[in-house]
Amino acid sequence: MREACDLVVVGAGPGGLAAACRAAEAGLEVLVLDTQPEPGGQVWRGEARKGANRLARRWLTRFAASGARFRPGARVVAAPEPGVLLVEEGSSSFAVRYSRAVLATGARERFLPFPGWTLPGVLGVSGLQVLIKDGLPIRGKRVVLAGTGPLLLAAAATIHAHGGEVLYIAEQASAESHWGFALQLWRHPTKLLQGALMSAALIRVPTSTDAWVIAAEGEGRVESVRLSVRGREEQLRCDYLGAAYGLVPNLEVARLLGCETSAGTVVVNERMETRVPKVHAVGELLGIGGMDQALVTGELAGLVAAEQPIPVELERTWHRVRAFAAQLARHDAPRAELRRLATPDTLLCRCEDVPLSALEGCQNLREARLYARLGMGACQGRTCGTAAQTLFGWSGEDVRPPCLPARIGSLRLPSDVSSTHTRES
Ligand SMILES: Cc1cc2nc3c(=O)[nH]c(=O)nc-3n(C[C@H](O)[C@H](O)[C@H](O)COP(=O)(O)OP(=O)(O)OC[C@H]3O[C@@H](n4cnc5c(N)ncnc54)[C@H](O)[C@@H]3O)c2cc1C
Incomplete structure (x- = not known):
């Protein structure tokens, strides 16, 4: 199975929804993918059913009317070539060919x-x-x-x-x-x-x-x-x-696509463009800044993707929310004592039962993975990898597909989707 669109949005939290609305309203064919059964992301989880939060209701209604298509339960697991994503959905999988992408994969908690x-x-x-x-x-x-x-x-x-x-x-x-x-x-x-x-x-x-x-x-x-x-x-x-201890951005899909990261965030310019052509990043990927940052960066990315003018007010808001994110990062930085709480027998990787002592001699995440099986279990290092980076000051390793656990069949690129085929046909 395959899909094609002008703009694919990965993540249907406030950032992804704002990008999708702006781009679809300007006439782009937009496809939104999210692992969750409903749009809303972390902060508006369940709001599609409850409708209790006024701002959430406004954005979810706007999204429903925008013409953007939503595929729930769709997990992006690989990016085999530029312009193509592989997606697992329930017991099936499909490929998406896109012209532009907005990455809005949010953040997860930092467990120490x-x-x-x-x-x-x-x-x-x-x-x-x-x-x-x-x-x-x-x-x-x-x-x-x-x-x-x-x-x-x-x-x-x-x-x-x-x-x-x-x-x-x-x-x-x-x-x-x-x-x-x-x-x-x-x-x-x-x-x-x-x-x-x-x-x-x-x-x-x-x-x-x-x-x-x-x-x-x-x-x-x-x-x-x-x-x-x-x-x-x-x-x-x-x-x-x-x-x-605070949140850390979910960088896996951005890294799969080759986006540059720095200090645990995706590097973008004022147009939310990453260093990879036609790939934007928004929301928590730019540094933890909450819902306001997600909405404004999402709107900016959607407008840029659709080649629309940027309202000055939106740019001003972006500068304000960016300043808040920087203050929050300073406040939330884990203090040194938190790195010394685990004892040698404390499990660091709970999927694979790896105690802290097993990492003795490891110099980086890759060695911890190869020699001690840290991060080789179901969560693929999303919990323990982040903890090890904080504990030992290691940098994030390059992500290899799949970025989420996936069936082998989901990693096969259909021949009619690959660029080789497109050029030949
Ligand atoms: C557990 C949790 C609870 C939170 N609760 C609150 C709260 O109550 N109030 C508050 O103000 N802030 C809360 N936050 C902070 C929250 O991150 C922001 O406020 C806001 O939701 C960020 O919006 P976003 O669009 O950047 O990302 P998110 O809202 O996190 O949306 C990202 C979406 O991307 C999807 N996704 C990720 N990877 C993939 C993939 N590979 N394939 C497909 N889809 C993918 C996720 O399923 C998610 O729906 C919470 C954060 C977390 C981690």
Whole structure:
């Protein structure tokens, strides 16, 4: 099976939706692919059904009317040649031939290992929030959150709203960095208001900067956590621990296509063009900046792809959201102590049961993969690879296809799609 389009958009979060709307409204034939069953990405997950969030509803309605086609459950797994993507969808697969691409694959949580981090009941901060939104019963459950940045507050607000008890919020950033970041928020009134409303709802929840989880303990599942809070140790009994240290961009598809990356983000110019001709990147791929950044960069990429003029206001917004992303990156940078929590027998790769001690002597991710099987399991290093990069300062290795686990048959390029065939016919 094959598909052809003017513009393929990988990822249907706010960034991908904004790009698709702008390009389709200008007359391009647009195909949007996403692994999820519905459009919306991380922040608007489930909104296509619920319709509770006004901004999400506006964009999802606009997307539905734009003429862009959406293929749900479609995972981009390989890019065998310029202008072609291989996609796995359920038990079948297909190839997409495109003239331009917008990559909007978002971000994932940064998990850092500590003793007990693989116990049931220990989840990511936003992962726990997503599960609750999807129906995990949390009423009456005691939850400790440890991590960094605004997503801690967002998760705490969701737990609180669903009847859970947030026992403690441990923010790893120093007090100086945290309050410095908060003071800068006057430049971003919407975010300031969101933060103030969430903080007001959580006023009774003990919160500390310079605080992080040392260990999770329990028989068969988490029963208590030990925290380091400004140099002293505290123990709390709990039912769930949400622990993750900010987000990192999902660079796999961008790397497959050969896009240049720097400091863990895709390099783009002001037109959201990567160094690969006719390939754009938007949203969290440019550095963690949240929904506002995703929308504005998506709109810019969609307009450029469709060769439309760029409104000055959109450019101004881009500069503003970029400044916010830079502040957030400084705030969320994991402190040195977090790199020293794992003990030699702490599992670093939970898919392949690789303890930290097995990486002794490895100099980079490739060696860790070859000699210790780190990242060879189902998640393909999405969790442990990121952790190892943070722990050892290793850079991301080149991605080889498939970038997500895939059937061998999905990696076959149909002969009528390859450029050789196109030239001959
Ligand atoms: C778990 C989680 C929860 C979050 N919750 C919130 C929240 O509640 N509030 C908030 O403000 N921010 C939240 N964020 C931050 C969020 O990243 C941004 O606010 C916003 O969603 C970014 O938009 P985006 O379009 O860049 O990416 P995303 O919204 O992340 O969308 C990226 C999309 O790309 C798809 N994708 C990735 N790889 C492939 C592939 N190979 N093939 C096909 N599709 C692919 C994904 O399925 C996803 O739908 C969350 C982030 C995470 C990781």
